[in-house]
Amino acid sequence: MTEPATTLDDNPVIARLREAFGDAIVETHAHxxxxxxxxxxxxYKEAIRLLKTDAELAFDFLTDLTAVDRLKxxxxxxxxxxxxxxxxxxNSRFRLKTRPANDREPEVDSIVxxxxxxxxxxxxxxxxxxxxxxxxPNLKRILMYEEFVGHPLRKDYPVNKRQPLxxxxxxxxxxxxxxxx
Amino acid sequence: xPASIDTETTQTxxxxxxxxxxxxxxxxxxxxxxxxxxxxxxxxETVIDSDVEIGYLHRxxxxxxxxxxxNNVFPYTDRxxxxxxxxxxxxxxxxxxxxxxxxxxxxxxxxxxxxxxVSRLTDHMTCIGASAMELxxxxxxxxxMKAREYLYELVEELTGARLTVSYVRVGxxxxxxxxxxxxxxxxxxxxxxxxxxxxxxxxxxxxxFFDRMKDVGLLDTDTAWALGFSGPLMRAAGxxxxxxxxxxxxxxxxxxxxxxxxxxxxxxDRYLVRMEEMRQSISIIKQAIKxxxxxxxxxxxxxxxxxxxxMVDAAKMGLTSDMLVRKVRIDPTLEGTNKHQIRFxxxxxxxxxxxxxxxxxxxxxxxxxxxxxxxxxxxxxxPEGEAYVANEVAxxxxxxxxxxxxxxxxxxxxxxxxxxxxxxxxxxMINGDMLADIVPSFGSINMIAGELDR
Numbered sequence: 001m002t003e004p005a006t007t008l009d010d011n012p013v014i015a016r017l018r019e020a021f022g023d024a025i026v027e028t029h030a031h032x033x034x035x036x037x038x039x040x041x042x043x044y045k046e047a048i049r050l051l052k053t054d055a056e057l058a059f060d061f062l063t064d065l066t067a068v069d070r071l072k073x074x075x076x077x078x079x080x081x082x083x084x085x086x087x088x089x090x091n092s093r094f095r096l097k098t099r100p101a102n103d104r105e106p107e108v109d110s111i112v113x114x115x116x117x118x119x120x121x122x123x124x125x126x127x128x129x130x131x132x133x134x135x136x137p138n139l140k141r142i143l144m145y146e147e148f149v150g151h152p153l154r155k156d157y158p159v160n161k162r163q164p165l166x167x168x169x170x171x172x173x174x175x176x177x178x179x180x181x
Numbered sequence: 182x183p184a185s186i187d188t189e190t191t192q193t194x195x196x197x198x199x200x201x202x203x204x205x206x207x208x209x210x211x212x213x214x215x216x217x218x219x220x221x222x223x224x225x226e227t228v229i230d231s232d233v234e235i236g237y238l239h240r241x242x243x244x245x246x247x248x249x250x251x252n253n254v255f256p257y258t259d260r261x262x263x264x265x266x267x268x269x270x271x272x273x274x275x276x277x278x279x280x281x282x283x284x285x286x287x288x289x290x291x292x293x294x295x296x297x298x299v300s301r302l303t304d305h306m307t308c309i310g311a312s313a314m315e316l317x318x319x320x321x322x323x324x325x326m327k328a329r330e331y332l333y334e335l336v337e338e339l340t341g342a343r344l345t346v347s348y349v350r351v352g353x354x355x356x357x358x359x360x361x362x363x364x365x366x367x368x369x370x371x372x373x374x375x376x377x378x379x380x381x382x383x384x385x386x387x388x389x390f391f392d393r394m395k396d397v398g399l400l401d402t403d404t405a406w407a408l409g410f411s412g413p414l415m416r417a418a419g420x421x422x423x424x425x426x427x428x429x430x431x432x433x434x435x436x437x438x439x440x441x442x443x444x445x446x447x448x449x450d451r452y453l454v455r456m457e458e459m460r461q462s463i464s465i466i467k468q469a470i471k472x473x474x475x476x477x478x479x480x481x482x483x484x485x486x487x488x489x490x491x492m493v494d495a496a497k498m499g500l501t502s503d504m505l506v507r508k509v510r511i512d513p514t515l516e517g518t519n520k521h522q523i524r525f526x527x528x529x530x531x532x533x534x535x536x537x538x539x540x541x542x543x544x545x546x547x548x549x550x551x552x553x554x555x556x557x558x559x560x561x562x563x564p565e566g567e568a569y570v571a572n573e574v575a576x577x578x579x580x581x582x583x584x585x586x587x588x589x590x591x592x593x594x595x596x597x598x599x600x601x602x603x604x605x606x607x608x609x610m611i612n613g614d615m616l617a618d619i620v621p622s623f624g625s626i627n628m629i630a631g632e633l634d635r
Binding site: 031032034036060061062063064066068069072073082084088091093095115116117119120121124128141142143144145152153157159 | 235236239241243244245247248279280282404406407408409420422427428566567568569571578580582584586592593595597601602604605634635
């Protein structure tokens with residue numbers, strides 16, 4: 001992240017991404033051996049699709065999807081979505097990041113239709129950071145309850161903040177099973 | 182994800198109406214372990230559709246680890262997967278060490294392998310025991326708890342606690358193995374192996390157990406892979422992925438062991454994979470006991486034992502002339518009862534590892550070193566950067582993605598809990614099965630709410 005940006009052009013994954021996306025690759029580095037690329041948010045979904053479907057790279061396993069709030073690092077844009085991928089074919093790992101441009105209402109394309117396993121992690125990032133994933137089939141809070149105010153893993157959310165008590169939920173008569181699905 | 186909220190009413194030929202029923206399972210259902218809610222849509226007893234709700238045990242692990250010093254996160258990691266806490270300790274420590282570029286000693290690596298495999302045994306035993314009990318096989322549960330007790334006693338002897346172990350430290354472990362611990366472990370493993378064989382005879386060819394597990398909770402390889410499955414469930418679905426083999430960490434490349442793989446990916450395969458993994462773990466530990474580089478010779482106490490408290494008193498009176506050469510007996514509650522042992526199990530970096538208590542109480546350098554690591558605002562300074570480290574824990578791939586901004590605590594500490602991705606697949610596993618099949622399918626995931634909800 002803060003190491004001097006290395007070009008890493010001999011790395012096949014980076015080379016392939018550069019060939020396909022050119023200037024959309026904002027930054028690359030390999031801190032402690034973890035090869036990383038940062039891509040512009042509008043090409044992020046394409047990049048995931050390429051990494052997954054490319055016969056050579058074959059990063060078809062989503063290890064993890066999370067986010068970092070860079071508010072206290074004083075960096076812009078504020079949010080960063082971090083995806084860790086694994087390729088069974090090459091037994092290698094790769095980290096792809098993207099930084100949504102809007103700090104107030106961060107928005108990133110959902111990748112659930114490419115990798116089904118991104119469903120819950122994207123919901124968690126939405127829950128914890130308030131990043132909206134466009135095209136997600138069921139984007140709602142997952143660890144917190146619906147009445148929770150704010151997004152707890154944002155850096156401007158105090159660690160000891162208390163939440164208001166939640167009143168008993170009203171059950172609408174026409175939708176008795178409102179809590180389901 | 183289910184699209185329809187309303188359950189449809191259909192007219193059958195005989196004139197009766199058929200309507201799907203919504204049934205809420207959990208969170209206060211014993212088989213849901215009190216922390217999971219499954220909303221099912223039933224047609225008779227068949228699950229048509231379902232939704233899983235999690236988050237009942239959320240404790241803000243990730244937020245909390247952003248505000249406490251690096252070493253203070255260990256007690257929290259104990260509570261991630263509380264059936265195999267030692268493994269979480271190891272994985273977190275490795276994450277911080279990767280950022281620091283610090284490597285512990287060889288003996289420490291072996292200790293970490295041994296405690297990891299002991300944890301894998303306790304985890305698998307709990308999983309199989311509990312899921313067998315949920316199917317009515319109480320005996321198996323009791324037998325496995327008995328065997329788990331053999332190991333927990335050793336864990337207690339080693340760490341001082343059965344569950345809240347906090348044994349590993351950044352750069353090493355809290356203290357070296359107690360005297361004779363490895364021999365006792367060896368004996369306990371023999372007893373454990375017998376219990377595993379007993380339970381094997383009780384369960385594997387048991388008609389009731391077989392019928393409840395076989396072809397239930399099926400998940401094909403591609404779906405499991407796409408959902409991010411790892412560990413025993415992925416191997417049961419036919420992919421021999423094991424980080425201990427694929428990306429050997431610690432000293433796993435020095436052991437000879439096999440990766441069991443399932444044939445169809447149902448609950449029965451998962452059970453068989455876990456049973457075989459336990460035997461492999463025992464084999465790994467036995468090899469490690471043979472290979473572990475011998476620790477330091479116990480240094481005999483001199484004729485007048487001198488406790489830490491006495492030493493502090495003496496120092497207050499200025500009686501420090503022989504302190505540097507004196508051998509001291511430290512209260513057993515303090516970590517690091519032997520200076521020589523500490524050196525063998527910890528990385529030689531005083532910016533990271535606490536000095537032995539003899540030095541802390543005995544000389545000014547040790548005292549300063551201790552305070553520099555303990556005081557608020559000081560502590561380990563991890564250089565700026567980010568690292569992802571993954572270990573093969575009992576449930577699959579446990580990962581820590583750690584971002585540091587160069588201060589005394591993590592900027593972001595993300596856990597990749599294996600359960601989280603496994604639970605995503607629960608809907609797929611139970612849809613189409615009977616209502617009663619939810620219990621073994623859910624049991625086969627070995628959901629641990631501590632790491633699922635964090």
